[in-house]
Amino acid sequence: MAYSKLFIGRRVRELREASKATQAVFAERLGISTSYLNQIENNQRPVSAAVLLALAEKFNVDIASIGGSDADRLLSALSETLADPVFGGVSAGFQELKLVAQNAPSFAHALITCHQAYRRNSEQLASFDDQLIRTNAFAEPSPYEEVRDFFHFVDNYIDELDRAAEHLAKGLGVSDRDVGTALADHLEKHHHVRIARAGNGERVIRRFDASARVLYLNSYSPAPTRSFQMAFQIGALEQRAEIDAIIERARFRTVEAAEIGRIGLQNYFACALMLPYQSFLLTAKELRHDLHLLAVRFGASLEQVAHRLSTLQRSGLKGVAVFFARIDRAGNITKRHSASKLQFARYGAACPLWNAHQAFETPGRMHCQLAETPDGVRYLSIATEITKADGGFGSPHRRYAIALGCEISDAGDFVYADRLDFGNSSAFEPIGVSCRICARLDCIQRAIPPLKSTITVDHNRRSELPYTLC
Template sequence: MSKHFAGAAIRTLRRGHNLTQQDMARRLNLSTSYLNQLENDQRPLTVTVLMSLSTNFDVDPAFFSPDRHARTVSELRDAFPTVPDQQLADLTARYPDLVTQVLDLAERSPSGREKGPYSLVRDFFYEAHNYIDSLDRLGEELASRLGEPQLRVTRLATALDLDLGVSVRFRKITSGPRRIFHPETRELHLRTGLSEAQLTFELSLQYGLLAHSELFNELSSPLPTEESRGIAHLALAQYFAAAVVMPYEVILSTAESTRYDIDRLADHFGTGFETTCHRLSTLQRPGARGVPFFFVRTDRAGNISKRQSATGFHFSRTGGSCPLWVIHRAFETPGRVTRQVASMPDNRNYLWIARTVQDQLRGFGQPRKEFAVGLGCDLDQAERLIYANGLDLSPGSATPIGPGCRACSRQHCPQRAFPQAGKKVLVNLDATVDESYATY
């Protein structure tokens, strides 16, 4: 078994708790010199020390895995496409603060514009592993108070009235937004045609916005711009509402008992396929974790409009996505789940599923929203999913995909649309070849 060094992760954990090496060594029952050697990668991380770190600091053992840097390595690859991944991984592990500054500079446009607000919010949730404990527990607590799902709509309307002085008017809107709140009259208008789960979500969203606004402000305060804080405020309210519709312990136990069968879960909670997938990607409560999923949503043009991850999946931010990825094939079989065992250039392997979702029709001649939703996990988690049934899960059977053509190092790819950035294109005047954009 290869030795695993985790000095940077241990040092980050210690500094995050404002501990000296002596303080941390005492909590771990280690000598200070031994901890110093661990932090400086002079000693490998043993299983005994790993379990002691996880127990004493309530941190997932995956925090010390080299895989946790996968996304950062992918982003560095965008900026330095010809540098070997191992060198990028070493740089990330040893100098995480420096790497953060390098990526911030690399993501700016030539005009020097800062990172966009949605990128900031996406990174905010990524750093939280897509799990906000305080909000999840508040949502679960409210759901418990409301009782059975069929009673929640009526009781939420009553709670808005009694707790917050808001009168709910159902079916006041026939088109447009699902929810409109009128602060001057303290009236909440809801659109006709919403399902029970959708009504619960919108009512919970409004309840959260009014009852927990200070908490949302506090949680989003680290974001650097007013615009990003506003986007995060709404996203946190939506997170709270999802926790009311699908309370943590209930959805986790139901997911485990059904082996994460999304259609059965959606039927159980009355939710849509996309909403259910999104909620599954948040089940990372310490001591009661679900499968760590990656969640994405894309349109036919390949634009990724949602991207959440409970772990370190690493698609390029700037170079598009791989045309061999299963999420693009989902449009070929509308409404059906498509599966794929996929391998990235760094030999990490995944199980992905994807399916199209459509918004309901709004009237003749009006465009209908259509997306493909993807849910993926590391291959070593695949047996927990019903979607692994009948698949060859061996790495040798995996479809080779990449992080987008400009960042992908794969040679001889039949779908390559652009040469790898930083490489010179090889032009052969003496032969006609099938391979496009050969590089050296």
């Protein structure tokens, strides 16, 4: 197996310090000289294949996870941050940014946090141009933003909750029986919680009466939604101590963020309980990631299945690195995660050329797209529209598009790739991440100029755009 050059000095140093070993002792265990280890830790030399194998054998390091998506996510966020004109056109090269992301991640996170505070201040001041009000609330991220970033930077995988859910799922046999029945039986037998219908006038999906030990569910919700809410309640009852510990480690800034984080963690447990890790991973491979078949097999919704595929990041047992997003009709990304190189923009709408937007035009259809981002990486993207309703004809219906995809090297693992022409370069549509940071100068769907571009206006000539970018 051929390895590209890996500069993972920080990872090696952290591993050595965790084992409380000196450089001499650690180098001896790896079978290398102390000077070579010193050069590795200071990123003066890359690690060799032999050193990687020694790390895997002696310290149980997952080789596949080294230099992976953690740095990619941080690198993407850092690159987008520095694209803001406030930095005066700083032109940091890819390798320079990569070194910062790998060797000084705390500094990178601090810079991103500072930039987020700056943007919030700017937006607030723009909204209140007749007032000069500065409070701490303007400088702090919203609770939802903070929780979103927490899941983003832990790779959307919570090992403690995932393994606990898998263990319980095995005991309940959820892979071999109706999941809703299994969860309802568990709530009644182990927690003396009875399932009942919510009142017709109640606009709730779930309501738990702790004193009466009754879990009220909306009887008009689809079966996967009712199952998910039962699994959520089991997580709330059984995983409180573990979730408290995770929240404590996360150090959320506000009580609101901590409570939203608690909901997110209970949602995570619920999804992992309905779709237990190893069983779901093996079935996804067997069915070649056919979302409809997976939904039927596990009694889940398409969204639950697609979201779960993006969380399969267990060390030593990872699934295909996929991206997942949920988009509303206004183009807002309401859920997002990527284990692939494709990282969603933190600000602004998604690229209009992305097939996720087409899903609203033909409900019920799976849209398959071959796409290429400005960095030359190619992807398979699958998108479809979903509708959520908790009532009859007159009830409000929420419509979303969900999108799932992977890098083209993994596309063969998806049934949706079978009829696509990978050998035809023109079949790959040029998409970006967000107009504000997209480097494509000739895109006819551009909404706003990219931040780092220069605009030239020719009053005697007009093409698709009223300006020329250079």
